[in-house]
Amino acid sequence: MIMNRISLFFAFLMLTLSSAVVCAQEVSPVDFMRLNPYQLKSNPAADLPYESVMSMVIGNIGLNVQTTTLRYDNIFDFDASGRPATVNLKKLANSLHDNNFVGIDVNENFFSLYRRVGEGMFTYDHNVKAHGALKYNDGLFQLLANGNAAFVGDNNPAHVDMNLDATVYHEFSVGYQRKVNDNLSVGGRAKLLFGFANVTTDVCDAKLFTDADTYALSIEENVGARMSLPNMVFINNKGMLDAKGPLSVGDFFHNPGFGVDFGAEYHFNDQLGVVAAVNDLGFIHWGGNDFKLDGDIHDAGQFYDNGSFLYEGIHVDQLQHIFSDKDYREKFFDTIQQYFQVQLNSMENYTTMLNTNLLLRGYYDFTPQNRVVAQAQGRFIGNGFRPAFTVAYCGTFFDNLNVCATYTAMPHSYDNIGLGLSAMIETCNIYLTTNNLVGLFKPLNTSAFNAQVGVVFNLFKEGRHTIDESGRPGYL
Amino acid sequence: MRRIRLLFVVVCLALLAMSCNKKHYNLGNVSGANMEGEVLLPLASGSYTVEDLMKRFQIDSLIAFQPSGEMSYNYQYEHLKALDADKMLHFDDYETSYTWNLDLSWIPQWLLPIDTVFHYNETIHLETEHLNVLYASLKRGNITGVVSNFDQLAQINHLTIRFLELKDANGQPLEFGLSQGSGTMEMGVENCFYESNEANVIHVELDVDFTMTEPPAHAVDLYFEVSLKDMAIQEMRGTVDNYASESRIDTTFSLFPDNISGLLEINGANMRVKERNGFALPARLVVDTALVSGEGMTPFSIFNTMPLSIDLPFSNGYVEVFDQNLTGWLTPSDNMVTATSSFIVNPDGVNDIVTVYDTCSLDVKVDVEIPLAFQADEIRYVDTVEMKLSEIEYPEWVKSLTLELTFVSTMPFNFNGQFYMYDSQTQTVNDELLDEPVAIAASFDGKPVTTTVRIVITEERLNEVMQSDSIIMEYIVDTESHDIILNAKQSLQFNVKARVEYDGVVEFENE
Numbered sequence: 001m002i003m004n005r006i007s008l009f010f011a012f013l014m015l016t017l018s019s020a021v022v023c024a025q026e027v028s029p030v031d032f033m034r035l036n037p038y039q040l041k042s043n044p045a046a047d048l049p050y051e052s053v054m055s056m057v058i059g060n061i062g063l064n065v066q067t068t069t070l071r072y073d074n075i076f077d078f079d080a081s082g083r084p085a086t087v088n089l090k091k092l093a094n095s096l097h098d099n100n101f102v103g104i105d106v107n108e109n110f111f112s113l114y115r116r117v118g119e120g121m122f123t124y125d126h127n128v129k130a131h132g133a134l135k136y137n138d139g140l141f142q143l144l145a146n147g148n149a150a151f152v153g154d155n156n157p158a159h160v161d162m163n164l165d166a167t168v169y170h171e172f173s174v175g176y177q178r179k180v181n182d183n184l185s186v187g188g189r190a191k192l193l194f195g196f197a198n199v200t201t202d203v204c205d206a207k208l209f210t211d212a213d214t215y216a217l218s219i220e221e222n223v224g225a226r227m228s229l230p231n232m233v234f235i236n237n238k239g240m241l242d243a244k245g246p247l248s249v250g251d252f253f254h255n256p257g258f259g260v261d262f263g264a265e266y267h268f269n270d271q272l273g274v275v276a277a278v279n280d281l282g283f284i285h286w287g288g289n290d291f292k293l294d295g296d297i298h299d300a301g302q303f304y305d306n307g308s309f310l311y312e313g314i315h316v317d318q319l320q321h322i323f324s325d326k327d328y329r330e331k332f333f334d335t336i337q338q339y340f341q342v343q344l345n346s347m348e349n350y351t352t353m354l355n356t357n358l359l360l361r362g363y364y365d366f367t368p369q370n371r372v373v374a375q376a377q378g379r380f381i382g383n384g385f386r387p388a389f390t391v392a393y394c395g396t397f398f399d400n401l402n403v404c405a406t407y408t409a410m411p412h413s414y415d416n417i418g419l420g421l422s423a424m425i426e427t428c429n430i431y432l433t434t435n436n437l438v439g440l441f442k443p444l445n446t447s448a449f450n451a452q453v454g455v456v457f458n459l460f461k462e463g464r465h466t467i468d469e470s471g472r473p474g475y476l
Numbered sequence: 477m478r479r480i481r482l483l484f485v486v487v488c489l490a491l492l493a494m495s496c497n498k499k500h501y502n503l504g505n506v507s508g509a510n511m512e513g514e515v516l517l518p519l520a521s522g523s524y525t526v527e528d529l530m531k532r533f534q535i536d537s538l539i540a541f542q543p544s545g546e547m548s549y550n551y552q553y554e555h556l557k558a559l560d561a562d563k564m565l566h567f568d569d570y571e572t573s574y575t576w577n578l579d580l581s582w583i584p585q586w587l588l589p590i591d592t593v594f595h596y597n598e599t600i601h602l603e604t605e606h607l608n609v610l611y612a613s614l615k616r617g618n619i620t621g622v623v624s625n626f627d628q629l630a631q632i633n634h635l636t637i638r639f640l641e642l643k644d645a646n647g648q649p650l651e652f653g654l655s656q657g658s659g660t661m662e663m664g665v666e667n668c669f670y671e672s673n674e675a676n677v678i679h680v681e682l683d684v685d686f687t688m689t690e691p692p693a694h695a696v697d698l699y700f701e702v703s704l705k706d707m708a709i710q711e712m713r714g715t716v717d718n719y720a721s722e723s724r725i726d727t728t729f730s731l732f733p734d735n736i737s738g739l740l741e742i743n744g745a746n747m748r749v750k751e752r753n754g755f756a757l758p759a760r761l762v763v764d765t766a767l768v769s770g771e772g773m774t775p776f777s778i779f780n781t782m783p784l785s786i787d788l789p790f791s792n793g794y795v796e797v798f799d800q801n802l803t804g805w806l807t808p809s810d811n812m813v814t815a816t817s818s819f820i821v822n823p824d825g826v827n828d829i830v831t832v833y834d835t836c837s838l839d840v841k842v843d844v845e846i847p848l849a850f851q852a853d854e855i856r857y858v859d860t861v862e863m864k865l866s867e868i869e870y871p872e873w874v875k876s877l878t879l880e881l882t883f884v885s886t887m888p889f890n891f892n893g894q895f896y897m898y899d900s901q902t903q904t905v906n907d908e909l910l911d912e913p914v915a916i917a918a919s920f921d922g923k924p925v926t927t928t929v930r931i932v933i934t935e936e937r938l939n940e941v942m943q944s945d946s947i948i949m950e951y952i953v954d955t956e957s958h959d960i961i962l963n964a965k966q967s968l969q970f971n972v973k974a975r976v977e978y979d980g981v982v983e984f985e986n987e
Contacts, residue, residue: 072501077510083499086981087509147513147978215516215973313518313971323863444501 028450029404029420029433032373032394036402036422036431037114037456040123042359043275044187044263045177048121052459053114064450066103068412069096072444093145096138097412101386106130106168112456120178123189125171131355132166133381148210148217157207164204164225165382167352168196169284170252175261188262193354195255195284200352200382201225219309223295223342226350228255228286257284259354275361280354287349295342300335309339356380369396386411392418400424408435413447429456508981511873515978519879521971526887527964533733540845545965551729553842558819559721561755561836565612565709567676568603572702573622578629579695580688589689591633596682602704606717606821608675609709610829614642617665617707619650623682624699627657630688637661637702638681641672657686665707675714678704713831716757720820730809731846738855739773740806743959745846747778749798751788754836759788760823761840766815770807778802778813788819788838806846808855848962852889855953860898864945870938873980877938879931883916884924884969888960891916891968892952897944905948906940909933913952916968920958 031042037053038060039046074095076084111126139160142150151158175189202224209218229243230251236242259282267273297309304310314322321328361375373392378385392406406418420433432453434440439449526547530536540550576596583590602609621637638651645667652661672678682700731740753759763784769775779800786798819838885891893916895909909931919925933941 076506078500079505081499083502083505085505086507089509089511090513145511145513147515147976149514149516149975152516210516214971215518215975217518311518313521313973316520316522316970316972319520320861320863323865323868326864326867 027375027377027388027390027406027408027416027418028435028452029392029394029406029418030431030452031375032371032392032406033402033404033420033422033431033433034371034394034396035400035424035429036420037112037429038454040114040175040177040187042279042357043265043277043361044175044189044261044279045185045265045275045277046187046263047177047179047185047265048114050114050458051116053112053456054459055109055112055454055456057110058455059112060107060109060452060454064103064105064448066101066105066448068099068101068410068447070100070102071095071446072442089141089145093138093141096141098137099412100136100138101412102134102136103132103381103386105132117176118178120176120187123173123175123177125173125175125189127171127173128168129171130166130168132164133355133384135161135163135382135384137161143208148208151208152210152212154209154211157209160206160208162201162204163382164199164201165355166200167198167284167354169255169257170194170196171259173261183267185265186263188260191259191261191282193257193259193282193284194253195228195257195286195288196252197227197229198255198284198286198352199225199227214312216310216312218305218311219297220307221295221297221309221340223293225293226286226290226347227293228288228290228350230254231289251288254288255284255286257354258282263359271365273363275359275363277357277359277361279357279359281356282354283351284354285349285351290347290349292345292347293342294345295340298339298341300338303336303339353380371395402431404433406435408448410448415446416448418450424458427458429458430454431456506984508983510981512979513977515974515976517974517976519972519974521969523967523969525965525967526962528967530964535730535732539848541964545963547848547962547964549731549846549848551844551846553725553727553844555723555725555840555842557837558723558761558840559719559755559759559821559838561832562834564605564607564719565712565832565834566604567609567617567704567707567709568605569706570600570602570704572598572600574598574700576698576700577695578698580629580692581694583688583691585691588691589687591685591687594684594686596684596700598680598682598700598702600678600680600702600704602676602678602707604676606719607712607832608715608717609670609712610672610675611711611713612670612709613711614665614668614670615708615710615834618703618705619663619665620701620703620705621652621661622659622699622701623654623661624658625696626684626686626698628696629657629692629698630686632657633685633687634683635685636681636683637700638683640679640681641670642668642678643671644668657684670709709834711831711833713829715827715829716755716822716832718820718822718825720818720823722816722818725813725815725817727813729811729813731806731811731848732808734809736808736855736857737771738808738852738953740808740850740852740855742806742846742850743803744849745802745804745844747798747800747802748796748843748845749786750794750796750841750843751786751791752794752837752839753788753790754792755821755832755838756790756830756836757822757826757828757832758790758824759838760820761786761788761817762820763815763817766813768804768806768811768813770805770811773805773807776804778804778815788840794839794841802844849959850955851957851959852953852955857951857953859949859951860946861949862946865897865942866899866945868942870942871978871980871982873978873982874938874976875935875979876977877933878975878977879933880973880975881914881929881931882971882973883927883929885916885927885967886919886922886924887966887968888918888920888955888958888962889953890918890956892954894950896948896950897941898946898948899944900946906944907933907937909941918955918958919966920956920960 030036030038033039035049037048037050040048075087075092077086077088079085106129108128109125114121114123137159139158143158148158171191171193173189173191175187177187179185204223206219206221231243259280261279263275263277265273265275297304297307322332357377357379359377361373363371363373365371371394373394375390378387388408388410390406390408392404394402394404396402400423402422404420408416408418415438416436417438418435419437422429422431435450436446436448439446443449527541530539538549540548623635626632626635635654636651638649640649642650642665644650650663650668652663654661680702765782766778767775768778788797892913894913896905897907897909899906914929916927917925
């Protein structure tokens with residue numbers, strides 16, 4: 001039961017800090033900033049006020065924390081000087097809900113080149129994306145914090161349920177945005193994808209039943225996961241995952257996939273408009289080193305009961321052996337572990353869908369420089385759907401400065417007040433945003449935290465058009 | 477310039493946003509996890525029937541189990557060859573010698589030479605133990621004859637010694653022949669037989685054929701010696717005198733292992749005696765004393781009337797000759813039985829001629845059946861179970877351990893148990909698990925009786941308990957005032973479950 005500090009650290013990282021991402025798919029003030037070329041990411045039909053745009057590497061750098069319930073301050077007891085002293089499992093467990101979520105999204109934009117062609121704009125992007133989502137209930141923490149005495153009876157098991165969906169892939173996209181008529185603009189991107197790694201749990205579920213009368217313990221376990229990794233992996237003789245050989249360049253281009261983004265923006269008049277978009281509609285076919293991880297209760301002897309691990313106590317003679325014979329004791333506990341083994345086997349190719357994002361946005365321009373926006377966005381994550389509702393104000397000042405304030409409500413996350421600033425300095429558009437202003441000061445104690453910075457170059461300054469009196473780029 | 481100021485403000489805001497209290501996020505001081513809760517765990521269970529206990533005590537081989545579960549303790553005493561014909565059927569070793577002084581110097585020369593035969597007769601009375609043998613086939617034995625000085629008398633032509641009642645397989649008397657006047661003759665008598673009209677008598681004839689050419693100068697002492705040794709009889713016909721063999725029995729038997737003490741009042745015990753008498757003669761067993769003694773009890777006689785006489789008639793197979801119910805007290809272990817007795821063949825001195833073989837014997841089997849039906853009072857059973865708890869690492873944050881024991885008994889005993897946690901290194905009892913002895917209730921009507929016991933071990937006591945390497949379990953067993961009957965199917969089922977309360981910091985391992 002002695003936990004390892006490093007393990008704790010990594011567990012914490014997994015649940016919180018590892019979800020620090022450059023976030024493209026969660027709501028960000030960038031989506032609403034009318035001078036920021038990357039608004040095109042969420043709205044492929046957006047009109048950009050530029051003739052051409054280019055960015056390399058530093059175009060989009062950011063940090064995102066997405067955790068619905070887990071809070072740093074709820075994990076620890078702090079000493080008098082404010083330093084974390086011990087992990088308080090009970091406080092942690094009580095802070096969690098039945099359903100908890102940690103989201104992971106990385107979108108590192110290596111290169112972008114947008115160039116206006118005729119009435120529209122041609123776009124090219126090269127991104128590396130990683131996204132992950134861990135859904136978990138509070139069962140494990142409640143069990144650790146309270147013991148199984150809190151879970152007694154057939155209808156009250158300690159239930160540990162987790163679901164992990166993580167993917168890393170390359171994306172090469174080619175898109176085109178154009179104005180169809182005075183009211184309607186459309187845009188779309190076709191994306192060639194190369195998956196790098198994927199882990200998808202089909203099920204990760206365990207239940208511990210404690211009989212009220214006999215205290216008999218019954219464990220039901222079902223773990224099933226598919227994974228595709230760039231290297232051949234195997235379970236070594238220590239029972240740990242191990243991998244063979246170094247990576248090669250070719251490993252980055254296995255597992256082809258295809259995806260599309262498309263959207264439309266309609267202006268009812270000079271003030272009112274709507275945007276509808278679908279992003280990341282596509283799939284990746286994993287055909288490299290694919291494995292299936294299965295874990296269920298093995299029939300390893302006396303404690304196996306019809307697919308479950310059933311411990312009703314042992315015979316008193318056996319107990320005496322355990323207490324008096326060290327070798328017997330070690331062998332006994334080794335045997336216990338055999339009930340919970342997992343198997344890693346090669347498997348046929350499989351396909352995963354991208355986490356498709358649906359967006360519906362309405363906006364109203366009080367003046368050409370002041371816009372309010374209401375947006376409903378939803379994202380498919382595995383078998384789930386995660387909605388977000390955002391209201392935003394976005395103003396343009398001095399013809400160079402964007403200020404955008406947002407409020408976003410998501411399940412179990414209702415305190416997301418965001419702020420974005422964007423400025424044009426010579427040919428550069430420099431921006432800094434967050435979707436949770438409070439989170440800047442307590443980044444590990446908020447449900448969602450996002451900070452993005454980037455520098456985008458307007459290649460042809462003379463080609464930039466200011467927003468005219470109608471509130472739209474003048475050349476349009 | 478305004479743009480640069482603006483950028484400066486933005487950068488400052490960003491730095492402010494990203495700055496934070498470093499102490500607050502410094503995990504280097506985290507020493508462990510604070511846990512508080514309760515774990516419920518089934519520990520152990522067991523079920524012991526009375527039959528299991530008998531096996532555990534390694535006395536099941538002494539118990540007769542009936543399909544219905546009824547049990548009785550069977551004590552068997554077998555006295556084979558209490559009288560053994562092989563030891564009876566023999567002639568005692570016999571040895572005698574004769575000397576004759578013969579003076580033939582007076583014979584005148586003119587009568588010589590003389591060819592003549594001297595003839596000597598002697599009678600041997602063989603001795604036996606209580607046998608009057610008229611006929612016997614011999615399976616072993618040696619006859620030795622020694623003569624000397626006959627050749628000083630004259631020229632010996634031939635010397636013959638003849639045993640008239642000892643005959644070879646053809647019915648001819650056994651004889652030795654010697655062509656000299658001095659010498660030793662020896663003969664085995666196996667496969668020969670003895671036949672006489674007069675019991676235990678052998679007539680010996682000595683014939684000396686000689687030629688005298690000159691008179692001897694003086695008188696000569698003629699010497700003749702005969703011995704019969706190791707004369708064993710295979711079959712004998714004759715009469716057997718009254719013959720007694722005394723016997724003493726000192727034996728100890730235990731109903732239960734040594735670590736059980738107390739007294740059991742036994743009712744309905746039964747003793748049966750079987751005998752096999754191959755002597756073709758009546759016999760008798762006379763028991764002079766038969767006492768039972770044990771620790772904490774006054775010795776008592778097994779039988780009310782002493783001496784006890786049991787006739788043992790002729791029988792080729794075992795026949796029961798005695799059957800009597802007994803009552804008394806026994807201790808669970810180390811009951812001492814002391815008995816003195818005599819086995820008598822032909823106790824009434826009948827003179828019938830009988831045939832006895834060397835394979836005949838008088839064998840006796842005594843079966844004592846003690847039904848396990850008794851009253852028990854203050855029976856004490858102590859068992860020591862090795863449990864090296866000091867080798868077990870247990871978390872310091874365990875605040876209390878509550879053991880919940882449930883017993884379901886159909887055994888007709890009250891068990892009053894106490895458990896002592898013992899450290900054999902220091903030879904000290906570290907802890908008495910129970911504040912007062914646990915009382916596991918008996919079932920006197922056969923219906924299961926449930927007893928639950930809670931043992932709460934606090935944090936302070938737990939440390940003492942975990943220093944132990946064995947548990948001494950002491951049970952005081954009683955049947956109240958009930959006459960109980962043990963049944964192999966009576967059982968004691970129990971299970972132990974634990975409730976572990978913990979509260980503390982689980983220290984992280986230091987890398």
